[in-house]
Amino acid sequence: MDTKALIEKIAVSHEATEEELIAVMESTESDDFLFESADRIRREIYGTDVYIRGLIEFTNYCKNNCLYCGIRRDNRNVERYRLTEEEIYQCCDEGYSLGFRTFVMQGGEDSHYTDEMLCRMVSNIKKKYPDCAVTLSLGERSEESYRRLYESGADRYLLRHETATAEHYAKLHPEEMSFENRMKCLETLKKIGFQTGAGFMVGSPYQTRENLAADLLFIKKLKPEMVGIGPFIPHKDTPFKDCTQGTLRDTLVMVALTRLLHPHALIPSTTALGTIHPQGRELGLKAGANVVMPNLSPTRFRKLYALYDNKICTGDESAQCRKCLEGRVSSAGYKIVTDRGDFRA
Numbered sequence: 001m002d003t004k005a006l007i008e009k010i011a012v013s014h015e016a017t018e019e020e021l022i023a024v025m026e027s028t029e030s031d032d033f034l035f036e037s038a039d040r041i042r043r044e045i046y047g048t049d050v051y052i053r054g055l056i057e058f059t060n061y062c063k064n065n066c067l068y069c070g071i072r073r074d075n076r077n078v079e080r081y082r083l084t085e086e087e088i089y090q091c092c093d094e095g096y097s098l099g100f101r102t103f104v105m106q107g108g109e110d111s112h113y114t115d116e117m118l119c120r121m122v123s124n125i126k127k128k129y130p131d132c133a134v135t136l137s138l139g140e141r142s143e144e145s146y147r148r149l150y151e152s153g154a155d156r157y158l159l160r161h162e163t164a165t166a167e168h169y170a171k172l173h174p175e176e177m178s179f180e181n182r183m184k185c186l187e188t189l190k191k192i193g194f195q196t197g198a199g200f201m202v203g204s205p206y207q208t209r210e211n212l213a214a215d216l217l218f219i220k221k222l223k224p225e226m227v228g229i230g231p232f233i234p235h236k237d238t239p240f241k242d243c244t245q246g247t248l249r250d251t252l253v254m255v256a257l258t259r260l261l262h263p264h265a266l267i268p269s270t271t272a273l274g275t276i277h278p279q280g281r282e283l284g285l286k287a288g289a290n291v292v293m294p295n296l297s298p299t300r301f302r303k304l305y306a307l308y309d310n311k312i313c314t315g316d317e318s319a320q321c322r323k324c325l326e327g328r329v330s331s332a333g334y335k336i337v338t339d340r341g342d343f344r345a
């Protein structure tokens, strides 16, 4: 079968084998057809709407030591920061007036924020803004903790699986971290009732085509409401500092294939994609993504939340970011909407 026919088959059936996925990844001549197919499916379900999520990167303290990440525990060169509760609420206030109806609280795994504090913040935000969704991205926690957060009003939880292959996971993480636990956390989040986000990096060290196919098949099986996909970008203070970054093309192909296999997914066009190419986020939208997640954190902290080098938008005020995105999204042929942007089943 030629690649176009294969893409067409995947677009219609939303099914593919490992071999078929690898065949699509390996042949570049049908890329445009692939992106157009993904865009067509996205438009059938979500029209031209692009959902915006206000990202509050509230702490860069982390107890983990992921080999790829710039805020890993062993990095002594980062100045660590934490936002106060009050500062977090201010981010939400500003975000709300800019049209954000989802707030994403993301951070390193920082035990300074106890369940009690986190639950209080979630419930205060939900009380003040009942028309908004709260998304958490705080890494691996106990089932008990996830439950309490859910009961306090959190709607969604982002926890990228990073790679669906245990052997590959072990090459990206220190021994003390466990692939099984990450997978178990994702199952637990779904079971509790969170709209759950999984996802992976493209071009991470040691990654093979087979690993990427496994990521896609894992997504197909788990059916997370959200899927975050971005290129791996080296950070100068990590063991992977000399590794090559993921490519634009491979990342776009993964976004598009995710749309084909799991048509209803909410897929962000990531900041990492915008970092490796000036039009990365626009191209991501055209390849099937339908979400953007600009930063709402106070500008003075943004440079400090450096998971990878050269991260974009670290100097802009939130209002500027919002304006800039508006232009980018409309130049790509889509429209930012003021909406919670929930998963459409």
Ligand code: SAH
Binding pocket: 068, 069, 070, 106, 107, 108, 109, 137, 138, 139, 140, 158, 159, 160, 162, 200, 201, 230, 231, 232, 233, 234, 235, 272, 307, 308
């Ligand atoms: N501590 C939370 C949030 C992690 S940061 C958690 O464990 O889920 C969000 C995502 O950034 C990670 O899941 C990872 O996929 C991505 N990331 C980290 N370092 C990166 C790098 N060097 N290049 C690209 N993406 C990276």
